[in-house]
Amino acid sequence: MTDSETSSTGLDPRLAAALSYLAGPLSGATILLAERRSTFVRFHAWQAILGLGGLGFIALALLASAFLALLVSPVAFRALYWMSAGAAIVWIVVWVVCLYQAYAGREWRMPIVGRYAARKAAGTVAGR
Secondary structure (H helix, E strand, O other), X not given: OOOOOOOOOOOOHHXXXXXXXXXXXXXXXXXXXXXXXXXXXXXXXXXXXXXXXHHHHHHHHHHHHHHHHOOOOHHHHHHHHHHHHXXXXXXXXXXXXXXXXXXXXXXXXXXOHHHHHHHHHHHHHHOO
């Protein structure tokens, strides 16, 4: 993040970026709608939507699969249930890391989605 970069939200860019993670993909979408200038803030908003949203979807899909597997096998239920719990723990750890890195002013990229979020943030600002 550059010192001269400002946020169109009226907030400090570091605070706006951290707020984009506060409620996961929901707050990311809210900040993304409000932010027009800062690629730093838009990057973190996109990463909250794509990264945290994707991890949350995986955790919920595993949980739903666990309950469907209950109809077939208690062993499959237990395995999928624990995989869902593991995915939820990963979500929480990534969420805390993202909050900290955004507030520290760093552009920490999640594996897989970080590069895509950076392209989306740069493309949406440049396209306006």
